[in-house]
Amino acid sequence: MGNVVAQAIGDRSTTPDYKAEPTFDPLYGFSSGRKERVMVATPEEMESAKLPLKDRDYCAHKAIAYQACRQKVWPFVYQCAHEKHDYLNCQYDDYILRMKEHERERRLLERAKRKAAKAAREEEE
């Protein structure tokens, strides 16, 4: 798997660039396609809520709901526990998705390498 130690001592050529987006076709290998991610909050809403740029991701609508709740019940913010839980769960799922994308990229890189090696072997024969 793509754990930290494997990156450090393992094969560097099949370790994805953690600063770049996936390089392969996102729909490759999905026979029934993939559901698109839906952005619920509009740019106007995010601007109006003065949401920091780093929070304007696919969980933005939950971040806005959480902050709105906090503002409403301040200082009894414990009443927003459900909104907070909802928002943090969304962020957790987002992180899992990023991990899956990393693993998919790594496996596709390995597959490409395998195929290239096989092609080189066949050319020799």
Add this chain to the structure above:
Amino acid sequence: MSAITRSLLKLRPLGGFQGLAGTQSARSAGNWNKDWKPGKYPVTPEERAAAARKYGLRPDEYEPYPDDGLGFGDYPKLPVVSAEARDPYRDWDHPEHRRDFGEPIHASADMYGLDRIDDTQKPRFSLNDQALSFFGVMAAFFAAYFYLNDNKMHWPVLPKQYPEEGKTHYTFEPAE
């Protein structure tokens, strides 16, 4: 004013004000800045012997600074021994200066005090060793940095996805 005059007159049998000042001068060998100044550069052997006696040295260890315009008159040229280099466990008369009473003081003694430089003691590690240790450690760190610069550890995640105009992100669920 008259009271002061009278008290001074009463001291007359003891030598008066002059007498008091005289006892003071005998104790501290000087009253004023100019009294502490070294004398003229000694030329004749007699003058040298007198100067040596004045500074509490034997005539054979007495050697004044050269009279080249930057010297110190008849002040003796003493070997430099920093206070830091002296035995800290000896029973010095002035332990805070590591100095004995009546010991001649170096002309630049204020530079070789306990809180100042120590250039007479042999350092525990030579300058070469110190330089080698410093540059060796720094070189090792830089070597590790440059060797590992393109081999950085990271959590196995790709960058966060932000919605953008004309860009589509996908979940891992089938689209049906």
